[in-house]
Amino acid sequence: MKIKICGLNITRDVQLCIDLKVNFLGFIFYKKSPRNINLEEIKKLSNFNKKNSSFVAVTVDPTDKFIKENLLGNFEYIQLHGSEKTERVKEIKSMGFKVIKAIKVKEERDIDKYKEFNNADIILFDTPGMEKSLEFPKSLITKLPLGEKYALAGSVSEDNVQILNKLGVNFFDLSSSLENQLGYKDHVKIKKFISKINGLKN
Numbered sequence: 001m002k003i004k005i006c007g008l009n010i011t012r013d014v015q016l017c018i019d020l021k022v023n024f025l026g027f028i029f030y031k032k033s034p035r036n037i038n039l040e041e042i043k044k045l046s047n048f049n050k051k052n053s054s055f056v057a058v059t060v061d062p063t064d065k066f067i068k069e070n071l072l073g074n075f076e077y078i079q080l081h082g083s084e085k086t087e088r089v090k091e092i093k094s095m096g097f098k099v100i101k102a103i104k105v106k107e108e109r110d111i112d113k114y115k116e117f118n119n120a121d122i123i124l125f126d127t128p129g130m131e132k133s134l135e136f137p138k139s140l141i142t143k144l145p146l147g148e149k150y151a152l153a154g155s156v157s158e159d160n161v162q163i164l165n166k167l168g169v170n171f172f173d174l175s176s177s178l179e180n181q182l183g184y185k186d187h188v189k190i191k192k193f194i195s196k197i198n199g200l201k202n
Helices: 010-019 039-047 064-071 086-094 108-117 161-166 187-201
Strands: 002-005 024-029 054-059 077-080 098-104 122-126 150-153 171-174 179-181
Touching: 002 187, 010 024, 010 039, 010 187, 024 064, 054 064, 077 086, 086 098, 086 108, 098 108, 108 122, 122 171, 161 187
Parallel strands: 002 024, 002 171, 024 054, 054 077, 077 098, 098 122, 122 150, 150 171
Antiparallel strands: none
């Protein structure tokens, strides 16, 4: 089972997530987001021993200039939430990144869009709401492809992760459900969620 926690604050949250062995640590680069990262903060990432965790830059249609000036050398993964086509994924991978491509799912036919991105390293099935904490349609969860290449976002929480796992999901992406106020991660909630996941593994 794999876990990605998104919308992290570099100073407050990173060491905790590394210590808890969170697989993917996501940082938002989207100016409209309350979780947007100050570019000056990026240099602090080099202070951490990531161990087995990976750093992910979450972006919306990033330019080559932005990628090269801010992300190269600091992140192993770029998460793409924009209008990218498979050729753009190829270009970004050629810069030295692994790619997570987000697929926004509102109805069943949206799921098949993932087939266009067989060059992405991970596919993230998400709600259309870009940070609006919409719930992923329950009726569509069993329609998703299975395997650790495919992640699910959208109202994943300690309360429903066991049910989602029984439906075949084993890669979870969380953000707002681990916050006590908008943009601030609750470390108690993070610890409880990871404890729950560890219990499911046993």
